[in-house]
Amino acid sequence: MLPIFVLIYLCSELSEGISTNPIIYDLTWTFGNDTIYWPGWKKFEFTKQIHIENNGLYSANEFCAAEHGGTHFDAPYHFYQKGWKVAEVPVTRLFAKGLSNEAAQWIVDANKFVGVGLDTPSIDPGNTTDYFVHKIFAENSLYNLENVKLLDNLPERGFNVVVAPMKIEGGSGAPVRVFATVEEL
Numbered sequence: 742m743l744p745i746f747v748l749i750y751l752c753s754e755l756s757e758g759i760s761t762n763p764i765i766y767d768l769t770w771t772f773g774n775d776t777i778y779w780p781g782w783k784k785f786e787f788t789k790q791i792h793i794e795n796n797g798l799y800s801a802n803e804f805c806a807a808e809h810g811g812t813h814f815d816a817p818y819h820f821y822q823k824g825w826k827v828a829e830v831p832v833t834r835l836f837a838k839g840l841s842n843e844a845a846q847w848i849v850d851a852n853k854f855v856g857v858g859l860d861t862p863s864i865d866p867g868n869t870t871d872y873f874v875h876k877i878f879a880e881n882s883l884y885n886l887e888n889v890k891l892l893d894n895l896p897e898r899g900f901n902v903v904v905a906p907m908k909i910e911g912g913s914g915a916p917v918r919v920f921a922t923v924e925e926l
């Protein structure tokens with residue numbers, strides 16, 4: 742099966758990006774026991790710590806996981822020493838527009854995208870040995886979204902995307918919540 746891409750480019754005006762009543766799609770897989778991780782890396786581990794029901798509820802838990810699993814964000818630093826780490830990616834780049842299919846070099850040459858998302862575990866093909874796509878995107882300050890939950894009813898183009906990675910200091914990647922918003926016609 743071919744991966745499905747979302748090309749993400751910057752909204753020129755943040756204020757015009759979200760209308761008062763958009764349709765909002767959640768493009769994120771829920772983190773839990775079934776979340777996919779690369780073999781050998783720490784899976785999502787959720788530990789119930791406190792649950793006190795006494796005149797109401799106090800509940801608090803812990804979680805632990807590798808950066809690069811489930812729906813997640815690849816910072817350019819993942820494959821490029823001088824690249825932005827997760828907390829360094831400018832927040833203005835995390836509100837963007839999505840398009841449909843094109844190829845890596847074309848995306849870089851087009852010089853108008855800030856990131857690329859796809860519905861497979863890696864932006865490179867599974868049998869890659871040189872990680873060409875990761876590297877060329879990282880060196881051009883593009884981030885990747887991997888394991889995006891792309892929905893059939895998302896229009897082919899013309900939607901806005903909000904990308905909200907956990908802001909991990911020094912992170913090369915992070916769990917991410919991704920939304921698409923479509924203007925109601």
Ligand SMILES: [Zn+2]
Binds near residue numbers: 809810815887914
């Ligand atoms: Zn990754």
